[in-house]
Each structure stands twice: as C-alpha cells, then as structure tokens.
Amino acid sequence: MTSVCILNDTTRFHLGSATVMGQIFKTMDRLGWQINASFLGNSFMFEKREPLIDEAIVERSDIIVINGEGSVHHDQPMAVFLMDFIARHRHKKVCLINTLWQHMGPESEAKLRHAAMVVARDPQSFRSIQRFYQGPLHLAPDLSSRDIPPLTPMADQGVLFGGFYWKQHAKVAGVDVETLALKAMASAPGIDLTREGWHLTVNKLRHARLLVTGKFHEVMAAIVARCPFVFCPVSTHKIEMLGEFAGERLVPLDMRLSRQQYPTVFDRAIADKDHYDRIFDAVLGASRAFDLEAALREVEAS
Numbered sequence: 001m002t003s004v005c006i007l008n009d010t011t012r013f014h015l016g017s018a019t020v021m022g023q024i025f026k027t028m029d030r031l032g033w034q035i036n037a038s039f040l041g042n043s044f045m046f047e048k049r050e051p052l053i054d055e056a057i058v059e060r061s062d063i064i065v066i067n068g069e070g071s072v073h074h075d076q077p078m079a080v081f082l083m084d085f086i087a088r089h090r091h092k093k094v095c096l097i098n099t100l101w102q103h104m105g106p107e108s109e110a111k112l113r114h115a116a117m118v119v120a121r122d123p124q125s126f127r128s129i130q131r132f133y134q135g136p137l138h139l140a141p142d143l144s145s146r147d148i149p150p151l152t153p154m155a156d157q158g159v160l161f162g163g164f165y166w167k168q169h170a171k172v173a174g175v176d177v178e179t180l181a182l183k184a185m186a187s188a189p190g191i192d193l194t195r196e197g198w199h200l201t202v203n204k205l206r207h208a209r210l211l212v213t214g215k216f217h218e219v220m221a222a223i224v225a226r227c228p229f230v231f232c233p234v235s236t237h238k239i240e241m242l243g244e245f246a247g248e249r250l251v252p253l254d255m256r257l258s259r260q261q262y263p264t265v266f267d268r269a270i271a272d273k274d275h276y277d278r279i280f281d282a283v284l285g286a287s288r289a290f291d292l293e294a295a296l297r298e299v300e301a302s
Contacts, residue, residue: 002300003034005061007053008041008082010069016144016217017069019198020098023143024067027292031300036061041071041078050081063299064092068099068121069142070216073236075105087111093299097292098143101125102236109133117299119292122241136298140290141245141283144220149199154207159266161190162213169214169232173255181259182232186212193217210270212253223283228276230269246282248275 006024010017021038028035037057058064066086072079083104086094096112097119104112109132112118117136120126126139164186170177177183191201191211198221205211205225213219214232219239222229231239233252243250253265269276 001032001034002063003036003061004028004063004065005036005057006038007051007064007066007085008069008071008078009038010041010067012040014194014217015197015201016193016215016220019144019147019217020067020069020142023146024065024097027296028065031293031296033063041067041069050077053085058089058092062093063116063296064089064094065296066094066096066099068096068101070100070236070238072096072099072104073102075103075108079104079108083108083111086115090114093302095119095296095299098140099125100236100238101128104128116302117295119290119295122238123244124237124241136295138290138295139286140292141223141242141287142217142220143292144198144217145224145283145287147198148224149202151206152199152203154203157204157208159188159210159212160204160208161186161188162211162215162218163192163194164214164232165234166214168235169255172233172235173252175255180255181257182212182253182255182262185259185262191218191221193221210266212266223280226277226280228269228272230265242283243279245286246278248279248282250279 009021011021037054039051039053066082093116095117096115098121101120112133115135118129118133119138119140120129121142129137166177166180166183170180191204193201201221202225205222205227208227211222211227211229216238219229219231230253240250
C-alpha cells in the first residue's frame with residue numbers, strides 16, 4: 001500500500017480550511033493510500049515557531065502532499081519553510097497542491113523545481129509557476145469547491161456579512177482603520193466560518209441576496225452557493241483572481257466609501273446576475289473537471 005504524509009494541515013484554522021482538509025483526506029481514502037501523519041500547518045501564526053515535523057515518518061512515506069492553501073506568498077515564514085522542505089526532500093515525491101503563489105523570490109522558485117507535481121488554485125498563480133517549473137502543473141480552484149452540501153430550506157437571509165481583517169483591509173487600501181464605515185455596518189447578523197460548519201454556511205448563502213466579506217473561504221462558500229459577493233482588499237490576489245476562471249474582473253470594495261454609499265454598491269452587485277453566474281459556472285466547472293486522484297496516481301506511478 002502506498003503511504004503518504006500530509007504537510008500544512010489547516011484543519012484548526014477555521015471551518016473553510018477544515019473543508020479543504022476533508023477533501024484531501026477523502027482523496028487519500030479513495031486512492032487507498034495509508035496516511036502516516038498529517039502535520040499541523042502554519043505554527044508561525046499560532047505558536048511563532050516552525051511546524052513540528054517527524055523526519056522518520058517523512059522518510060518512510062512514499063509520497064508527501066503539501067496543502068499550499070493561502071500560505072505561499074511574499075516569502076513569508078511558512079512559505080519559506082515549505083520551499084525549504086521541498087528542496088531538502090528532493091529525493092522524495094513531494095506534491096504541492098491547492099496552492100497560492102504570489103511574490104515568491106528566485107530562491108523559492110529554484111526550490112519548487114524539485115516538486116514532483118504542483119496544483120495552483122488560481123490562474124495568476126498558475127502562470128507565475130509556469131514560468132519556471134517544468135514538472136506536472138495543474139490548475140484547479142480551492143478544494144472547498146468540491147464540497148457541495150444538500151439543500152436545506154431556510155427563510156430569506158437578505159444581505160449577509162462575513163468575517164474581516166480590518167487592519168489588513170485598511171493597510172492595503174491605504175486608509176486609517178478607524179475611518180472604515182463598513183466596519184460599523186458589519187455588526188449585522190451574518191456568517192462565521194470560525195464557528196459555523198461549511199454546510200450551514202453554504203445553505204445560508206443559498207438563501208441570501210449578497211455576501212459582504214473579507215475572507216477567501218467565505219467567498220468560496222458563496223461560489224458554491226451561487227450567491228453574489230463583494231469583498232474587501234486583502235494582501236494577496238487570492239479573491240480577485242477567481243474572476244479569471246471566467247475572464248471576469250473582480251474588484252475589491254472601495255474602503256473610502258461612506259455608510260450611505262455602500263447600499264448602492266451592494267444593490268449593483270445583486271443586480272449583476274450574469275457577471276456572477278459566469279464566475280460560478282467557470283469556477284465550479286473547473287473544480288469538476290480536475291481529477292486530483294488521477295494527478296496523484298501519475299506521481300505514484302512515476
């Protein structure tokens with residue numbers, strides 16, 4: 001039996017990331033692979049240290065699968081750690097899947113060349129990796145898009161607010177966080193992937209007119225639910241580039257607007273059904289079209 005270990009297990013981040021990990025575990029189960037270990041991700045964020053990796057387990061595993069998720073950008077500590085791991089284990093079959101790739105330096109590019117296979121989760125990340133990587137490279141949306149919950153009837157949810165990173169949104173927009181009118185509006189009832197499961201979140205969004213959020217996986221839940229969304233600017237292209245699956249532009253909210261101006265923006269998004277339908281169709285279609293099991297089988301056979 002083929003054995004595997006998984007790096008950057010993001011289960012504990014929030015229930016969007018837990019949904020991603022659930023899809024990875026289901027894929028391993030369908031492949032019939034034995035999971036030797038799943039090492040917790042980005043301890044730089046939680047414990048301010050490198051993740052704890054048992055090298056003995058790594059060495060006795062046939063394949064290592066790294067969940068890139070939103071970690072691989074701007075040569076941040078977790079991104080550098082993962083690239084170092086790939087280079088250090090070039091004698092192993094290491095796959096980087098479900099990954100963002102943005103503003104990574106030449107040293108990181110050189111290290112990724114040792115990966116056995118890469119799956120980028122947005123078109124811009126794919127193009128960036130394609131410039132230098134010669135191995136098997138695939139494009140597929142975030143793995144959360146594969147989890148389509150059964151429909152649960154609910155009352156009309158109206159406009160829902162999600163989660164936000166106010167300091168990050170303000171910094172990217174170049175404004176003072178204390179001036180954000182949207183922050184005061186976001187106290188309205190909404191969704192919360194740190195507390196509510198993926199299935200409940202998607203079903204709420206199925207019955208909503210619009211999602212307003214600052215979080216990537218809440219946008220992914222909106223896409224699965226086919227709910228229009230608007231989003232705050234963040235430090236990577238991870239949300240904006242989802243539009244490129246359909247050749248559509250996704251532009252972050254203008255954080256300088258007043259409380260009186262936002263409802264007009266929201267109404268315009270709600271009315272732009274064709275724009276969002278093209279994005280929903282393209283992202284969900286790309287998700288269905290990609291066979292992660294087949295891609296991993298090719299690595300196994302190589």
